[in-house]
Amino acid sequence: MIGPSITIKGEVTGEEDLLIQGKVEGTINLKDQEVSVGQSGEVTADVNARVVKIDGKVTGDISGTEKVVISQSGNVRGNIVAPRVTLEDGAIFKGSIDMDPGDSAASKASLTKQQPANSPVPDLDLKSG
Amino acid sequence: MTSIREQPTQLLPALFRHVDEDQRLQVLHLGPACQDTLDFFSSYRCRLQIIDLFAELPVPAEEDTQSGLQDYFRDLLQLNPDTRFDVCLFWDLFNYLPAAALQAFMQVLAPHLADTCLGHAFSVHNPRTEELPLLFGIRDSDCLGVRRRAAPVPGYAPHSQNRLKELLHCFAMERSVLLADRRLELLLRARAAEPARH
Numbered sequence: 001m002i003g004p005s006i007t008i009k010g011e012v013t014g015e016e017d018l019l020i021q022g023k024v025e026g027t028i029n030l031k032d033q034e035v036s037v038g039q040s041g042e043v044t045a046d047v048n049a050r051v052v053k054i055d056g057k058v059t060g061d062i063s064g065t066e067k068v069v070i071s072q073s074g075n076v077r078g079n080i081v082a083p084r085v086t087l088e089d090g091a092i093f094k095g096s097i098d099m100d101p102g103d104s105a106a107s108k109a110s111l112t113k114q115q116p117a118n119s120p121v122p123d124l125d126l127k128s129g
Numbered sequence: 130m131t132s133i134r135e136q137p138t139q140l141l142p143a144l145f146r147h148v149d150e151d152q153r154l155q156v157l158h159l160g161p162a163c164q165d166t167l168d169f170f171s172s173y174r175c176r177l178q179i180i181d182l183f184a185e186l187p188v189p190a191e192e193d194t195q196s197g198l199q200d201y202f203r204d205l206l207q208l209n210p211d212t213r214f215d216v217c218l219f220w221d222l223f224n225y226l227p228a229a230a231l232q233a234f235m236q237v238l239a240p241h242l243a244d245t246c247l248g249h250a251f252s253v254h255n256p257r258t259e260e261l262p263l264l265f266g267i268r269d270s271d272c273l274g275v276r277r278r279a280a281p282v283p284g285y286a287p288h289s290q291n292r293l294k295e296l297l298h299c300f301a302m303e304r305s306v307l308l309a310d311r312r313l314e315l316l317l318r319a320r321a322a323e324p325a326r327h
C-alpha cells in the first residue's frame with residue numbers, strides 16, 4: 001500500500017497487488033496484479049495491470065488485461081484499453097475506451113436488429129431532406 | 130437515483146445496420162457514459178470517445194467570437210488529427226448550445242467525421258417545449274435506457290428544426306421522428322456521405 005502521505009515519482013513495478021492512497025507520478029507496471037486507487041489516491045501515470053479499480057483520481061492511460069472498474073467516486077482522464085470496463089453511476093470519465101470482444105464482434109454486428117414492423121415508437125415520422 | 134425507463138428508438142438501429150464485422154468503429158459519445166452503453170459497445174470492435182460536454186455548460190460568455198468558440202471546443206474535445214468518427218451520439222446536446230456555439234462546435238468536429246458518419250440526436254418540435262433533462266444509455270440498438278438528470282442542465286435554449294438544419298452544416302438531417310413528449314429524434318448523415326442526387 002502507498003499511504004495517503006506518500007508521493008512517488010518514477011516507475012512502480014512488482015508482483016503483488018497495490019493499493020494507492022497517496023500520490024504517484026510516472027508509470028505503474030503490475031501487469032499480472034490488481035491496482036486499486038483509493039479515494040484519496042491521485043495518480044498521474046499510465047497504469048498497466050490485470051485489474052485496475054479506481055475510487056480516486058487518475059490522469060493517464062490505463063490498460064487492464066482483465067478489467068477496469070471506475071467507481072462512483074472515481075475520476076479518470078485518459079484512455080482505457082480493456083476487455084471489460086465498469087463505470088459506476090456518478091463516475092467521471094473523459095477519454096476513450098478501446099474494446100475488442102474478439103470473435104463475438106461478428107455476432108453482434110450481424111445481430112443488430114431490424115426495426116420490427118409493429119414497433120410502438122413513433123407518433124409521427126417526419127421525413128426530412 | 131432516479132429509475133431508468135426503456136424508450137424504443139426507431140432511428141438508432143440505422144447507425145449500426147451497416148457496420149462491417151471487421152470494422153473498428155470509432156464512436157463519439159457526447160455525454161456522461163453509463164454502464165448500459167459500455168455493455169452495448171463491448172460487443173463491437175470499437176473505440177468509444179467519451180466527452181461529457183454537458184458538464185462544461187453553459188459555454189462561457191467571454192467566448193463570443195467564432196474563433197474563440199472554436200478554440201474553446203477544440204480544447205474540450207482534444208481530438209487527435211487522424212480521428213474519424215463513424216458514429217456520433219449527441220443526445221440532446223443541441224438544445225443547450227446557442228447558435229454561435231453550435232456552429233463553432235460543428236466547425237471543429239467536421240474534419241473528424243468519416244465520410245459515412247451517422248449521428249443521432251434529440252431536439253424539440255417546438256422551441257417553446259419545456260426542458261426535460263435526461264440521461265441516455267443504449268440498451269440495444271433499438272432501445273434506450275432513459276432517466277431524469279438529478280439537476281437541470283444550464284443553458285437550455287432549443288432551436289427549431291429548420292434552424293437546426295442550418296446550424297448543423299456538416300450534417301444533413303436524414304430523418305426525424307416526433308416523440309410523444311414533443312421531442313424529436315434525429316438521424317444525421319455527414320454531408321460528405323450524402324448520396325449523390327440525380
